Amino acid sequence: MYKYSKQFTPYLFLAPAAVILILFFFIPFLESFLLSFQSYRNDIYNPQWVGLENYINLFHAPVFWKTLVNTFIYLIGVVPLLVVLSLVIAILVNQKLQGIKIFRVMIYIPVIVSIVVAGIAWKWIYADSGILNYIISLFNISKIGWLTDPRFALYSVMAVTIWKGLGYYMVIYLAALTSVPKDLYEACDIDGANTLQKHLAVTVPHLMPTITLVSVISSISAMKVFVEIYVMTQGGPLNASKTIVYYIYQRAFENLDMGYASAAGVVLLVIVMIMSIINVKFFENNKQPIA
Amino acid sequence: MNLKKILAYAALIILAIISIGPFLWLLSTALKASDENIFAYPPILIPQHFTLENFTGVWKQIPFMGYIINSFIVSGITVFLNLLLSALAAYPLARMRFKGKNMVFYAVLATIMVPFQVIMIPIYLMVLKLNLVDSASDFAGFAGLILPFAVNAFGIFLMRQAFLGIPKELEEAAIIDGCNTYDIWLKIFMPLVKPALATLAIFTFVGAWSEFLWPSIVLTRREMYTLPVGINDLQGVFSANWRYISAGAIIATIPILVFFLGLQRYFIEGTTQGAVKE
Numbered sequence: 001m002y003k004y005s006k007q008f009t010p011y012l013f014l015a016p017a018a019v020i021l022i023l024f025f026f027i028p029f030l031e032s033f034l035l036s037f038q039s040y041r042n043d044i045y046n047p048q049w050v051g052l053e054n055y056i057n058l059f060h061a062p063v064f065w066k067t068l069v070n071t072f073i074y075l076i077g078v079v080p081l082l083v084v085l086s087l088v089i090a091i092l093v094n095q096k097l098q099g100i101k102i103f104r105v106m107i108y109i110p111v112i113v114s115i116v117v118a119g120i121a122w123k124w125i126y127a128d129s130g131i132l133n134y135i136i137s138l139f140n141i142s143k144i145g146w147l148t149d150p151r152f153a154l155y156s157v158m159a160v161t162i163w164k165g166l167g168y169y170m171v172i173y174l175a176a177l178t179s180v181p182k183d184l185y186e187a188c189d190i191d192g193a194n195t196l197q198k199h200l201a202v203t204v205p206h207l208m209p210t211i212t213l214v215s216v217i218s219s220i221s222a223m224k225v226f227v228e229i230y231v232m233t234q235g236g237p238l239n240a241s242k243t244i245v246y247y248i249y250q251r252a253f254e255n256l257d258m259g260y261a262s263a264a265g266v267v268l269l270v271i272v273m274i275m276s277i278i279n280v281k282f283f284e285n286n287k288q289p290i291a
Numbered sequence: 292m293n294l295k296k297i298l299a300y301a302a303l304i305i306l307a308i309i310s311i312g313p314f315l316w317l318l319s320t321a322l323k324a325s326d327e328n329i330f331a332y333p334p335i336l337i338p339q340h341f342t343l344e345n346f347t348g349v350w351k352q353i354p355f356m357g358y359i360i361n362s363f364i365v366s367g368i369t370v371f372l373n374l375l376l377s378a379l380a381a382y383p384l385a386r387m388r389f390k391g392k393n394m395v396f397y398a399v400l401a402t403i404m405v406p407f408q409v410i411m412i413p414i415y416l417m418v419l420k421l422n423l424v425d426s427a428s429d430f431a432g433f434a435g436l437i438l439p440f441a442v443n444a445f446g447i448f449l450m451r452q453a454f455l456g457i458p459k460e461l462e463e464a465a466i467i468d469g470c471n472t473y474d475i476w477l478k479i480f481m482p483l484v485k486p487a488l489a490t491l492a493i494f495t496f497v498g499a500w501s502e503f504l505w506p507s508i509v510l511t512r513r514e515m516y517t518l519p520v521g522i523n524d525l526q527g528v529f530s531a532n533w534r535y536i537s538a539g540a541i542i543a544t545i546p547i548l549v550f551f552l553g554l555q556r557y558f559i560e561g562t563t564q565g566a567v568k569e
Contacts, residue, residue, distance in 0.1 A: 009472050010383035014395060017380035017442045023421075024439040025402050028413035035413060092302055105555050106307040112551040112558070113314070114501045116519045117540045120526065121313035124320065124533060129330040131316060137332075163309065171559055224408050227503045231523055245408045252412045253508055262412050269409045276404060 032269075035262035044256055054263035064264065066239050067247040070154055074243060075222045077158045078165075082218045083211060085162070086169035091199060093170065094177045104174075108167035115164065119231030122160045123147065126232075147233050150240035157228050157241050164228075165221075169214050176210035177203070216276060223272055244268050314544070321345050321537035329533060345538035352535075353528070355542055357514060358521035362546075365506075365517055366499040368437050373495045374488055377446030382476050384447070385454035386462070402444045408504070414439050415508055425515040432515050436506055440499065446491050453487035454480060493557050500547055518543050 036054055038047040058064050093104050110118060125132050126146035133143045146156040180203060188198040204211070226245040229235055235242035235250070242250075244264065252261035315336070320329050324340035383389060384396060407414075418424065418435045425432025457480060465475045481488075503519040510516055516524070522543045529535040551558065 006472070010387045010389040010392075013379045013383045013476070017376040017447065020376065020438065020441045021399070021402060023417060024414055024441075025405075025410070026398075028410040028417055029405060031413035031416070032410050035416075089306065092299060092306075095299060097296065097299060097303075100303075103303045103307055104559065105552070107310050108555070108558065109314070109548075109551070110310055112497065112547055113544055114503070114519050114522065114547065116501075116503055116523045117544050118313070120522070120536060120540045121317045124317060124537065125313055127533075129332075131334045134332055134334055163313075167310070174559070220406065224406050226408065230503075230507075231526075248408065248412075249504070249508075253415075258412050258416070265409045265412060269405060272406060272409070273404060 032262050032265055035259055036266050038259040038262075040256060040258045041260075044258075047259060050259070054260045057260060058263050058267070063239055063242070064247065067242045067244045068267075070239075070241065071223060071225075071243045073154060074158055074161075074225055075219055077155070078161050078222045079215060079218045081162050082165050082169055083214050086166050086214065087173050087203075087207070087211070089166060090170045090173035090177060091203065094174060104170075107170060110164045111167040115227045116231050118160065118164055119228055122156075122163075123232050126156055147241075148237055150238050153233050153237060153241040157225075157232055160228050160232070161222070161225060165218065169218065172214060173207065173210060176207050180206045219275055220272055223268065223275070314541075317537045318541055320533055321541050323534060325534065345534040346542065349525075349529075349535045349539045350542065353521065353525065353539060354514075355521070355539075358516055358518045358543075359546060361515060362500055362518040364433060365436050366496050368433070369440055369499040370492050370495045372437065372441040373443070373446050374491060376442035377450045377491060378481065378484070378488070379476075380442070380447050381450035381454055382480065385451045386480075399444045399447055411505070411508065418509060425510055425512050429515065432510070432512070435509050436517070439505065440502070446495070449487055449491055450484065453484040457483055489557065493554060496550070497547070518546075 035047075037049060037051060039050040039053065040047050042048065089107065093100055093107065124130060127133075128143065128145065128148070130146075132146060136144065144152055147153050184202045184206075185198055188201060193201065224245055225243050226249065229241055229243060229246050230249075233241045235246045245268070248261045248264045248268070251257045251264065316334075319336050319338060322338040322341055322343070322345070323329055324338070324342040324344065327335075327338065327340045380399075384392065384399075418439070421435075423431050423435030423438065425435070461479055461483075462475060465479050470478065501519060502517070503523070506517045506520050507523070510520060513524075522540060525536050525539045529539075
C-alpha cells in the first residue's frame, strides 16, 4: 500500500498545475490551429470548416501586411535602443555615487506604474497644445501631431515602450555587472584606456549572455505590443500605428471573426518561434569575447 | 567634485526627469483649478490656483474603491495560487524520480515559447465554455479572470531552482523521523524557500495588478472592472477633461507606488534572481 501510494506522489504534486496548464494552455494551443481553419463569420455559435480560406484572406488583406510591417518597424526601432541604452544606464548607476539608489528607484518607476496610466500621461504630453509641442517650438519647429499624424504616431508610441522598458532591463544588467572582475578594469587603466574603450573591452564581452537575454526578452515583447497602442492611438490614424496583436484583438473581439484572427495568431506564433531560434543561434556564435 | 562626477550627476538628473517627469506633469495638471489654463504657453509646472477639487470630483463619479477592491481580490488570489501551484509542481521536478519527468519538464518549458496573445482567442472560448464569465456570477467572473494565470513556467522554474539548493541530508533526516513526502514539502522545504516565494509573490502581484488585455476581453460588467480597465475608461467618460483624467490616473497609481516604494529593495534583488537563474 505504501509503495503503491508513493508511486503516485509525484503526479499528485503535479496535478493542480497540470490541470491549469492543460485547460488554459495546451488545449487552447492546439485549438488555435483548428480555429484558424474555421469561419465564425456567418454564425458565431456554429463555426464552419473552411480549409485555408482564412489564410488566403489574410495574405490578401493589405491591413494585415501593414500591421506586419508596423510590428517589424517596432521591433527594429525598440530593441536595439533598449539593449544599448539600458546597458549604458546600468553602467551609469553602477558607480559608487552619493544618492545613487534614489536615482535607480526613479528610473525604475515607469516599470512599476500601469502601462495604462503611462499611456495617459504620454498622451497628455503628446497633446496638440501639449508640453512636447511647446518644447519643440523653442527650437522654432512647428507643431507636430505626435499621435494624430500617420507619419509620427507609430514612432511616438515606440518612444513610450522604450521609456517604460529602460528600468526593467537596467536592473537585469545591474545584476550581471556585479560579476565582472574588477581587476580587468584596473588592467585597462594601466594600459591607459578611456572609459568607452574600457567598457567595450571588458564589460560588453563579459555581459554577452545578459545582452542575449535582454535581446530575446525585448524582441519577443516588442512582437506582442498592445496596451500602449490601445490606450494612446487605437491603432490609428489610418492603421499607422496598428500592430499584429492589435489587429488580432480587433478582429477577434470587436469583429468576432475568431477564425480569421486565429490565422493571424498562428502567423505571429511562427514568427516568434523563428525569432527565438535566430536570437539564440546568433548570440551563441558570438559568445567569445570580441577584444 | 571632479568633472567626471559632475557629468554623471547631470546625466542622472536628466534620466530622472525623463522617468518621472510625465507623472509630475500629470500631477500638476490634476492640481490645477478649473479657472487655470492647462494649455498655457509656456506650460506652468507649479499650479497657480492649487486645488484638490479634481480629485474629489473624479472620486465621486468613478467607483475607484470598487476597482481597487477588485484588483486586490484578483491580484491576491492570483499570487496565492501561483505560490501554491508552483511550489507543488516544482517539488517532484526538483527532488523526485518518476516516469515522464523529462516530458513534464519540456512541456512546462514549451509554455514559455508561446505568447499569451497567440492563444488568447481559444482561452476566451474555453472560459466561455466553462461559463467562467461575469454575466454568470461575480464568483465565476473572478474565476475566469484568475484561473488562466494561476500558474506559469517562470514560477515553476523559480521554485524548482530554490528546491534544488536544499541539501539532501535534511530530507533524509526527516524521513528517518517518520515524515511523509507531504510533511517534508510543507515543514522542511517550504520554510527554506521563503526568499524565492517572496520574489515570486512580488512579481506575480505586480503582473496581475497591471494586467489589462485579459480583463478588458472577459469583463462585461462595470462593477467587475479592475483598476487598469477602469482607468482606461476615464478617457471615454471625461473625453477632453484632462484635469479629471489626470486626477484619476494619479489616484490609480498610488497603491502600486506605495507597494513599490515599500518593497523597492526586493524589486532590484528580485529581478536579479529571476534573470540570473532562468
